[in-house]
Amino acid sequence: MIEVNNIQKYYIIRRNGIKEQKFYALDNVSAIFREDNIFAIFGDSGSGKTTLCNIISGYQKPDAGSVLYNNSSEKKTKSVRYVFQDPYTSLNATKDVRWHIETTASLNDLDPVNIWNTFELTGLSRKNYETRLISTLSGGERQMLAFSIALSQQPDCMVLDEPFSYLDTLTLFRILSILKKTKDKVLYIYMDNDMNRCAYVSDMIYVLKGGKIIEQGTPEKIINSPEEEFTMEIIEKMPDLQKRI
């Protein structure tokens, strides 16, 4: 269980070199993430999703408030894993796929065969990809590699920051059903700016706007009876196969 209590995080913006202004990326955010569930956090660009991800995974410290992992403020090493937004900077472009998987295995005392099995679970075949350089992979293939490396380390919690934005529909469907199948082993915190995907994959949705959580509930409740004006507008403008522009 991960608990986030009254978190604040601000960045200082300087105007004309003299005036200092506090910009609150997160303002009094409280949330609870329990095991055996997938939690989705929906937010537009600039709503503070990535800052929240960084704070949960320990890359940044909050300015106020606390994060509790199983009721203690100490995080066990390797219990939280992070899949970054940008697959172009999170992998080493000059090395091949085998190097990434063997390095992961040696750093975490894992058997490389297990990691290859997870890699094949995502739908890429070991035979075709083993010797390919990262620079020759497309964005979607990089994202699947990054996801399988993080999943194979058997973490307690995985933070996914818009992890599948480059995938096509069929592959996306396959990967999201992997998330649903493994949710009893790993607690997933999934960030996205597309309401369709959030509603498909999650058991609970938090709606983030301007650094505040404005609404929370099950996907059925959010889609069918939204309370806030912002959520209503999003659901009205949501991309839909049947709605022609």
Added chain:
Amino acid sequence: MEINESKNKFMPRLQIQSLSCGYKNERGYTEILKDINFYINKGEIVGLIGEIGSGKTTLLRAITGEILRSGGDIFYEGKSIFSKENYLNFRKKRIYVRQDAMDILKPRYSVEFQIKKLFKGGKYDRSNVERIFNNLGLSMDIMNMLPVQLSDGTRHRVLIAMALLIKPEILLLDEPTTGLDTYAIRGLLELLKEMAVSTSIIMINSDIIPVFQICDRIYVMKSGVIIEDGIWSDILHKPHHPYVKEIITSVPSISNRNKEYVDIDNKIEGGCVFLKKCRHMKEICKSDVPYIMDRDHGYRCLRYPEWYND
């Protein structure tokens, strides 16, 4: 070489005839696209969908004339673009918006400078820029910023805005909706619809929902060949290929929350491109599949319409 005009009463703006092309490197030649037939009329929006590695981007690059062909031809208003003078003329008429925005924008010049440079004399309609920026969810403050200071999604949007400002005859968009939020996607689609009076737009997208929302005709690609094409409503309501049906029914949304992914592996290859994963596979599918035209709906499946009854 000119197209036989008696065959085509209404000449499309751009036409591709049985094109094959690929990439050459030190290991040899790899053919990516095989036997592509494609056309686009004036004021039409055409969508290309398909999975990763199906050759969508290669087709788009082939249309720009960047890569060498091994067979077939591309005609712009009836003239082959593979000759020097026709190509110079064609180059001014098309704009290609790539996925990687940082490689195209000049990193050390402000956005305003780069927008000014699009127009002769540096004069531009500021209200038009403001309208397009507003639709894409950009504020006018970024006009004075450098591309290195912007985030990746914002840079991509600046690039799209610059392409929309010029109003070219043919606009090629590579994954325009990646990284945009709900408002910006909606704004972009409305702008494109408004533009598609004189401009022909070809867009490829891995997320199929925006494609079905605005495109007039849709081509579906897999493994370098086109497996189905037609008007959007025909494809959405009555797909002729099992693969297309699979894509349309597995869009992640609240309505198919309980749908499970079923992995099918027939462990055979050859013949039809979808043979390995197709649940309607029969012996006949192992032979080569020709492209069948049924009025304006083309498909590459030998078992249509029998497979609907399986």
